[in-house]
Amino acid sequence: MRQSAPASSGAPVPAAPGPGSWFRERTWLVDLLVTMAVFLYNLPIFPLYARDPLHAVALLLVSAVICGSYLLRRRFPVGVLALMIATTSVQLLLGAPILAADAMLLLAVYNLAVRRTAPVSVLGALAAVAWLLIAVVPRLGEEFIDIGQLGVLIVLTAWVWTWGTLVRIRRQHVSGLQERAEQAERERETRARIAVAEERARIAREIHDIVSHSLSVVVLMSDGAAATVGSEPERARSAMLHVRDTGRSALAEMRRMLGVLREDEPGSDAPQPGMAQLAVLVEQSRAAGLPVALTVDGSPGGMSEGLGLTVFRIVQEALTNVRRHAGPGLRRVDVRIDCRPREVVLRVTDDGQGPGAGDAGSGGHGLLGMRERAAAHGGTLHVGAAEDGGFEVVAALPREAREEGAG
Incomplete structure (x- = not known):
């Protein structure tokens, strides 16, 4: 029977998804839900300003453009806010000062502050406030919106812009931390590769010295033994014993050097010559x-x-x-x-x-x-x-x- 490998075996274990990961992977669905919710909430309101069916259809199309353009906010944050302000301006010309769909302007200002630098997002927020003043100030005496409510809307716009700016700054900070962490990891890997290369060069030098010295001794002693084996057998025997001892010493040193690569190699703990x-x-x-x-x-x-x-x-x-x-x-x-x-x-x-x-x-x-x-x-x-x-x-x-x- 097969048994599953324990968690400590070193195999990578996929991280458990967080509670909000499903929505983060489907942000388009969140945008669609927000758009549909605001548009449906706006449906019972815009007929109050409709004078005839054709006028009602025009206001419906205006509301649809205001809400629908939000779906493109991630790719075109500046363009979406500009289209919303232009569309709400058409709404004013149609005689509808403020609709529920106009709340999408706040979301567009927040989105612009998150995705663009402060100079660009400030201009967008000021444009939204300017439209609000144009829509409300001429009707202050008509029991439509009083001065206090207008101030609340302006403060709310400023608060939304500030919130988006803080989110952008935090994302940039987190991104900077991630980049530094990745750079530090790359530097660690580079230092590790350099250390490995230096260690290999050191081992190569050690092995070169061991092999070149020991083999030259072995060759010379073997030549001497071969030349004297007939006339001076004892001297030849002594030379071959030196060959044996030199070979053993070289093997021991080679074993110690290779023990750097294989920790269980016998003799890897032998002292270095000095x-x-x-x-x-x-x-x-x-x-x-x-x-x-x-x-x-x-x-x-x-x-x-x-x-x-x-x-x-x-x-x-x-x-x-x-x-x-x-x-x-x-x-x-x-x-x-x-x-x-x-x-x-x-x-x-x-x-x-x-x-x-x-x-x-x-x-x-x-x-x-x-x-x-x-x-x-x-x-x-x-x-x-x-x-x-x-x-x-x-x-x-x-x-x-x-x-x-x-x-």
Whole structure:
């Protein structure tokens, strides 16, 4: 038997319609009901002013136009009020001063104030008041409408205009809040996409460094083992053990990096490499045949994990480049870490031929990755020919620049 999914399963649940949503979705029906109600209420009144059947038909048509034009109020608010005032003026010419259908003028003034700016709606309200004065003032002495009732009608017109203006201002305020909320949501989505792109770039740099360094070590050790397996089996065996350990270490680091994407990946909580792992890195390079010497001046105490990882990766990529580009004349590689109070300066120099001029200037992924790492930590990187020949990589990394700014 199938079971319905619980409400907490994350499936979107449609919101329950509010009590007035049916009418809000059918505003035309509301307008039609209002129009019909006023028109029917007006039917027993206009015959009082009719002198003959033809005159009665004319007044009926006038009332129908006044009421019927209200149905177009949403598309033509200005035109509807203008048509009503023009039609009620014809009504005055037919001898009918005020009919029940003239109440539609108040609704038209309200509609205009809701849908148009104040300068336009004020002119419409003044036009309605002017028509009212023209219709009533000449008949004040005929016991038709007294001065007090005229004042009430003028105040009512002003109140209707004020009400519509307040509704328009409130709608604009709500619309502005909605736009700001949508803009904030778009900004959050943009920041999230940027964060994802930055994280992918970071993972790509990490994987590039891991794979390029570890595979170059594996290739060199495998070549050495293959060359000595017949004459020096013990040395070949030691080289293959180094290949095994390097492969395991690379797999562990790859597993940790992929654990960012898969939280349940074993080893995802393994610590990031840092200053403490530099000695192991140098030892692996020596085992691969590089004449590397490591010197650390000053105390690395208090160094952040991010700074330690940046130092480790830059040194790792620099040693990888030495293996690729130094050439057969390589005799020494010096790795010097100078831990100063405000910055850490690392220098990797060798006496080989180094990358070509084009590589030093533009760089492949390795040099570009080192520059990005240094820049991400607020530092600088210099690569190029050393003063006494060979090639050097020099990075100056502040100890606290990024950590303080990150908060």
